[in-house]
Amino acid sequence: MERAPENITVLFKQEYFNTRFPYDPRRKNVWREVSRWLQSNLIPEDAKVMDLGAGYCDFINDIKAKEKYAVDVFERLDEYANSDVHTRIQSCTDLSFLSDGHLDVIFASNLFEHLTHEELLATLEEIRRVLRPDGRLILLQPNFKYCYRTYFDDYTHLQIFTHMGMYDLLEMTGMEVEKIFAKFLPVNMKSTLRLRLPFLGLLVRAYLHFPLKPRAGQMLVVARNRLPLGVEKRPQN
Numbered sequence: 133m134e135r136a137p138e139n140i141t142v143l144f145k146q147e148y149f150n151t152r153f154p155y156d157p158r159r160k161n162v163w164r165e166v167s168r169w170l171q172s173n174l175i176p177e178d179a180k181v182m183d184l185g186a187g188y189c190d191f192i193n194d195i196k197a198k199e200k201y202a203v204d205v206f207e208r209l210d211e212y213a214n215s216d217v218h219t220r221i222q223s224c225t226d227l228s229f230l231s232d233g234h235l236d237v238i239f240a241s242n243l244f245e246h247l248t249h250e251e252l253l254a255t256l257e258e259i260r261r262v263l264r265p266d267g268r269l270i271l272l273q274p275n276f277k278y279c280y281r282t283y284f285d286d287y288t289h290l291q292i293f294t295h296m297g298m299y300d301l302l303e304m305t306g307m308e309v310e311k312i313f314a315k316f317l318p319v320n321m322k323s324t325l326r327l328r329l330p331f332l333g334l335l336v337r338a339y340l341h342f343p344l345k346p347r348a349g350q351m352l353v354v355a356r357n358r359l360p361l362g363v364e365k366r367p368q369n
Contacts, residue, residue, distance in 0.1 A: 155188055155212075158332065163190035165336040166272075166317070170239070171195060174270060174354060179236035182262075184224045184255070185243035189213045192239075201235075203227070225254040233264040241272040242350075244298075245289045252291065256305045263357040269307060271298065271353040272316065279319045279349030295351045307355040315348035 167190075175181060175195060183192035186202035189212045200217045202209060203224055213219045220229060224243065238259055244252055259269055276283055277294040293301075295314040302309055317339070339345070 159188070160190050160194075161332045162336050164194050165333055165340060167191055167194035168337075169340045170270065174268060175237050175239075180234060181237045181239065182230075182235050184238060184240040184259075185246075186213070186219075187241075189217060191241060192217050197237075201230075223251070225251050225258065227258040227262050230262045232261055233267075235262050235267060236264060237268045237270065238263060239270045239272075242274065244271065244273055245291050245293060248290055253305070256302075256307075260306055260357055265357055267357045268310070269302070269353075269355045269357070271355075272350055274319050274349055275314060275351035278315060282319065282349075295353065298351070298353050302353070302355045306358050308358045309353065309355045311352075311354040313352040315345040315350075316352035317345075317350040318347045319349035 170191075171177070175197070177196040178198050180199040180201075181192065181195055181197040182201040182203065183189070183195075184203050186192055186204045186209065187206060189202050189209070192200050192202045193212075193214045201220070202213050202217050203220045203222060205221065205223060207221060209219050209221050224240075224247075244255075247255060263269065273293065274283060274289075275295050276292045283289060283292070295312050299309050299312060
């Protein structure tokens with residue numbers, strides 16, 4: 133009897149973590165500074181926060197929040213999440229484990245470009261549902277305008293986004309774009325990761341606060357879940 137073939141899509145998604153995105157403990161030092169910047173500027177400590185496509189949980193582990201959630205198809209997600217993080221090993225297209233308006237902030241790093249068009253629209257629909265009115269969506273991902281030469285070196289990139297294209301997409305789906313940083317971080321941090329502490333953390337901290345962004349190819353986009361008509365907008369944090 134022939135052996136039934138395994139689900140190639142599942143295998144493909146899991147193998148990504150071994151080939152393109154292997155675990156590197158030094159990445160924590162980068163995310164510690166990025167998380168600190170996001171916390172001080174965009175994420176209140178009493179917020180309910182979700183990390184979509186959480187990977188090794190470097191962001192969500194560092195964030196201070198009232199409730200923390202991590203969602204990813206990565207089968208070893210639980211191994212990397214801190215004990216205060218609620219994990220869900222599943223697709224980002226179905227967040228039915230959460231009620232409407234449950235979250236204050238949703239963060240996603242380098243996720244949307246890996247989704248098909250249908251998966252992206254389903255994910256955005258779920259994001260709008262589980263975010264409270266005026267809640268924040270924070271996106272960090274490659275900006276094709278500034279990294280087009282190496283964009284498809286990652287064989288899992290399915291879609292192209294620039295900061296203006298992302299603006300139009302979010303507005304079309306009912307979000308209100310609050311801020312766009314067309315250049316926020318370099319796409320490839322491998323050379324930076326070779327530095328030893330404390331130099332690595334200090335370099336990332338300085339880069340985040342420096343007005344010029346040499347070699348930056350990742351954008352940061354911040355959007356609000358548009359309020360229903362007649363609802364007064366909350367003061368910005």
